[in-house]
Amino acid sequence: MKPRLAELTAIRAERFLLMAELAKLPKDMVFFTQITMEAGEDGEYLDAMRKANIKGALVGVEAVTPEGLKAVFKDFNYSGVALANQLQTFKKHGVHVLGSFIFGLPTDKPATFDATVEMALKAGVTFAQFVMMTPFPGTVDFNRWEIEQAKAPEVVATPTGDIPITRYWLIPTAIRPKMFTPHPTMSSLEISQRTQKVWDRFYDWSSIWERSACTPTLRARVAFMFLSKLYRQMYAGTGISTDSARRKIQNLGPLDRQAMPQTLRRQTHARTPIPSMGARLLLGKPPPPSLPRPPGESVTLHRHHKAVAGRWLASQRVDGVTTILSTIRHKS
Template sequence: VVQEIVELRRIGFRFIALADDNFYPVTLEDLEMASRRKDPRQLHELEAIRAERFELMEQLARLPKDLIFFTQITMEAAQDSEFLRAMKKARVRGALVGVESVTPDGLKDIYKEFNVAGDELVERLRQFRHNGVAVLGSFIFGLPSDRSDTFSATVDVAQRSEVSFAQFVMLTPLPGTIDFKRWEEEVAGKEALVNGIPLTRYWLIPPSDRPKVYMPHPSMSSEEVRQRTQTAWDDFYSFASIWKRSRIVGKVSERLAFLLISKLYRQMYANTGIATDSARVSRASGTARWMAKPLQRFFAAPKMPDLQVPQI
């Protein structure tokens, strides 16, 4: 991993995403449970995995100071101050956190009851910010327990939690999930055909003709969920909200860049409707490219062809 990062920095890249589904592979609770079970073998394995991650972060910290890293992480990391300090030292400045839902019932819907809700959720998310890690919070709408007021309540929690970015996605039946199995059973024998392909095999439909597929909701139509989801995007990414969040950076030029990046993120991920055709995607991509052009200088860096892998 470090060798690949060094090679990227040699040719001028300085913002790098560490594409790990969970950058925090061993939680404090994992260690505590192994200890309580008096299982020295498992405890040793977990401690070794944790030590490897700290070693990686130590190596990252020794790389050029202009390198900035982003990753994905679970909420449990907010309780591990030692790990957060190591992330800060390694310049892991951003992390996608799967919050999913801000209500206890919503967390039950997605089998994530180990996450927290309400004010406790707000405080957990703030811990990342207080340790120099900007959070991209990911929230799901359209869960069976969602009501009409869930959307605004979710935006409110995202704002109070001081997350720098947020994405609001509609519940989609992804192959291999319980949701997909339930949806497939519900529409069996009556699913629509697109180009002769059953909607339950939507990934086989050509992208230009592929409709958006969402899980049916018990009390709201897909269109209502879609409209309320778009409103959540609009509220979170309003100019006033973005400018307030931009205080995490210092200079006015950096705050303006933060504003533009926020608007770019919203343009790329929230402007498609319930069905996306190729022309619509092309327009969205063209606008995104136009918005991104002024930001290129913030992401480029002078090449360092002689950079070597640091030794610990």
């Protein structure tokens, strides 16, 4: 066996050992992970994930066309019908998918947006996020962009002085551009508007209701619908991989905001509160009583009681997808 193959085989075996240990934990402990598309080719691995109570995974689909995948150096991913079949494989093995798609690639066209949302719906992913292209430090795109910017630096005026566009994370949110690299055929406003329409299409009530069939009861289906709307409200425009969930979902420059249609401006600043009925659906059972150690009870037993309380607190966390996936139980 070649050294590299032996190394990868050993890593895979370690993962199976880890999942075997996770499977021994209480079933109220739900896990969520991030994984690549290739996992869909390994049914044994997906089965082990399900047994380990790993309810779902964020999968970086990125693009649905061969040209788009090549632009993000993921041309090893499937596209078209093969992509839909690959994503459906996860669900067949009991692992729900949060599909992540990127817009604003140089190869994107207006038709790309409709094709992407139709593919996401056809593939049956439980959740999806649609984010605009952002070059992150350390990536090939960022390094290439930084070299190009060095020839003719672009800066953004801020109250504290001019900041290079390549240090966009230092620019205040209110004036930070939404896109940093120009698109060859579409403006940042057009890409942003089309992206929001994709979010709206994927998270409309009828589509959510159809996906909620993964839950076993009517109560769980209703909770799933409210949580899907909550996810759309929190993460549209940023995606779950960022820490800016409470940022305004539309974060264009001043000129783009002025050009934005009034209807879209209202949508980007509006907050639709989750009805009280939806909040009640998310309430869990009361926590175990926290009592001092009774006389005569061993320290070991007392620590066990504390661990039970700790597990309850972990299971009650309201943390985006963790809470959403906790409502999902596969039908027997």
